[in-house]
Amino acid sequence: MAQINITINNQNYSLACRDGEEERLTTLAEYVSGKVDQLVGSLGQVGDTRLFLMAALLVADEIHEMKDGGGNPSSGADEMRQKAAGVLDEASKAIESIAETLETH
DSSP: OEEEEEEETTEEEEEEEOTTOHHHHHHHHHHHHHHHHHHHHHHOOOOHHHHHHHHHHHHHHHHHHHHHHOSOTTTTHHHHHHHHHHHHHHHHHHHHHHHHHHHHO
């Protein structure tokens, strides 16, 4: 079993993968890191958990768009940005609600 080290949002992570999959996992981690960096640029440091959730939602939205439209993720970029902003807004509200609930208990 192989192991790689990645950095996302200035945090180091050690990940295990099958031998020979190191390059693919590194590429995927770099893509996710880019999404997190974009979010940090627009939202600031709002915590790793929130940033990772938002990045996951952005990636999921890209996959969903590709499956629905059969196109590439850069087509309809403005529409995708609007959808992603809506998803992020809803996710942010849900996370804040959960955080408030946890703080009061």
